[in-house]
Amino acid sequence: MNVFEVMGPVMVGPSSSHTLGAVKIGLTARQLLQEEVQSAEVLFHGSFLATGKGHGTDKAIIAGLLGIKPDDERISDSFRIAEERGMKFSFGGTELRHAHPNSVLLKLVGKGGRKLEVVGSSLGGGGIKIDKIDGLDANFCACYPTLIIHNVDQPGHVAEVTSMLGRYSVNIATLQLYRDKRGGRAVMVIECDQEVPEEMQDRLKKTEGILKVTYLSMEEKDEFPIIR
Numbered sequence: 001m002n003v004f005e006v007m008g009p010v011m012v013g014p015s016s017s018h019t020l021g022a023v024k025i026g027l028t029a030r031q032l033l034q035e036e037v038q039s040a041e042v043l044f045h046g047s048f049l050a051t052g053k054g055h056g057t058d059k060a061i062i063a064g065l066l067g068i069k070p071d072d073e074r075i076s077d078s079f080r081i082a083e084e085r086g087m088k089f090s091f092g093g094t095e096l097r098h099a100h101p102n103s104v105l106l107k108l109v110g111k112g113g114r115k116l117e118v119v120g121s122s123l124g125g126g127g128i129k130i131d132k133i134d135g136l137d138a139n140f141c142a143c144y145p146t147l148i149i150h151n152v153d154q155p156g157h158v159a160e161v162t163s164m165l166g167r168y169s170v171n172i173a174t175l176q177l178y179r180d181k182r183g184g185r186a187v188m189v190i191e192c193d194q195e196v197p198e199e200m201q202d203r204l205k206k207t208e209g210i211l212k213v214t215y216l217s218m219e220e221k222d223e224f225p226i227i228r
Helices: 003-007 016-033 046-055 057-066 073-084 157-167 198-205
Strands: 037-045 088-093 102-110 115-124 127-133 136-140 146-152 172-179 185-192 210-216
Touching: 016 046, 016 057, 016 102, 016 115, 016 127, 016 210, 037 046, 037 057, 046 057, 046 102, 057 073, 057 088, 057 102, 136 146, 136 172, 136 185, 146 157, 157 172, 157 185, 157 198, 198 210
Parallel strands: 037 088
Antiparallel strands: 037 102, 102 115, 115 127, 127 136, 146 185, 146 210, 172 185
């Protein structure tokens, strides 16, 4: 039995699904954006929309986008901190098809101009899932180093990426493939047992037919400030 099943996760309450999970979705989205968030449109779905405010889900999402961790007492003060840091945000509701009741759509713009859309869901007990990135399915748990590659749907890309991972001694834990239509846009979601070197990420970004490379690292880096 896992210790979290007995004691529960380390967090600032009141709810592991509506508060802790929301912080983790925000943190993961910030990592995927790979820069500080300049503006965020937060669109809640289902139970997040109906009862989230009472559980502090709105403050929890903003806290995660700021880099505040789930056990930090400043979660409840995230609106003020965001204002001090110049981060603009707004809230609304949306209807997401086939989505978990505790889901949110985040539309983010970074301070360096990067844009990202993420749909995330809170599964309870602090577990989360990233359901979509930029409109395409993703479905990963954000608990492994994860490489998300948007590419043109044509032969050779999967073999090229997996071969490159092998050359860099990165083992694949899971690999998922999605596409919007034949010959259209496709996405590879690859959860890895090791971190993917930046050199490899840079090579992928320069590869013909690859449209976008997004990477979720499990290591904390100082590339942009994180509130501690």
